Amino acid sequence: MKRIAVLTSGGDAPGMNAAIRAVVRKGIYDGLEVYGINYGYAGMVAGDFRRLTIDDVGDTISRGGTILYSARYPEFAKREGQLKGIEQLKKFGIDGLIVIGGDGSYRGGAALTKLGFPTVGIPGTIDNDIPGTDYTLGFDTAINTVLESVDKIRDTATSHIRTFVVEVMGRNAGDIALWTGIGSGAESIVIPEKEFTMEEVVAEIQEGRARGKKHTIIMLAEGVMSGNEFAEKLSKFDEFHTRVTVLGHVQRGGSPSAKDRVLGSIFGYNAVKMLEEGKGGICVGVKGDEVVFNDIIDTLENQKHLPLLSLYQINKEISF
Ligand code: ADP
16 A cells, blocks of 8 residues: 545535544555545546645644535446546555545445445544444534534523524434533424424423423424424414524534544544555444444445434433
């Protein structure tokens, strides 16, 4: 292994730069040449490669987003696109690839692996919805960002006796809603992994009101329904003075938290080691305090991500 490349793909996430930096520095430390590919798989197919030096990744560990930019490029799901990508990798003399992204990006990595090109995946998405790891890059920063906003919402909710529906990201996974629901003391958490009825939610609001609570926060994962739709359904029951906040893309931005910087560094370092050991088709992750290495194809085809559902019950019993 002489020359490796790294790209970021799909939704950007804080901590991606820490991972890129670790890949570049560890690679150079070990005597490798490291290339960055701009704009994910789109840039790979277009041949948008550049050699990265130690200085190129200086001053990036604290920056959100990704210095390699990202893109969505559905054409890469087709074999033709993948073969074009491999052609470019070969043209630039790349022996191994590191892909930082979510499960769509992993699918691209798995496809390259199946075609014989050594690829290692690093989980990078604020949604935390990748199997085979407890945490993905960006999740910790995102939940801290959400909490900062919800703390402010709580101030105004209390002043006016209002019910706030806070819609957070998570198309397929309730992790953000779950963690920020607990962290903000939300009265109700609504996530795709748990069935719920509006009657239950209404009962939770009324219970709090009966005890004299002045505010109600409902943390809603976007995958269940939109905040506005939820508020509309709620309005059929009672007059709760409901307001909706859709946090949107602020959740993706910002300087990465300590945890995301450390995770990014651990993931980047270990991804390079995997390629050096000749192990393609792997994705790195963490389970407890351990760094783990999973087969990328098995992870995609046979594993399922589940949030820490015990938090759901804990919240029910401490947030009434
Ligand atoms: P994320 O990686 O955050 O889940 P996407 O689902 O948008 O984001 O995927 C990112 C990119 O990965 C896509 O734009 C495409 O280039 C590539 N990709 C997604 N699905 C596949 C697939 N089935 N096979 C190959 N490449 C894929």
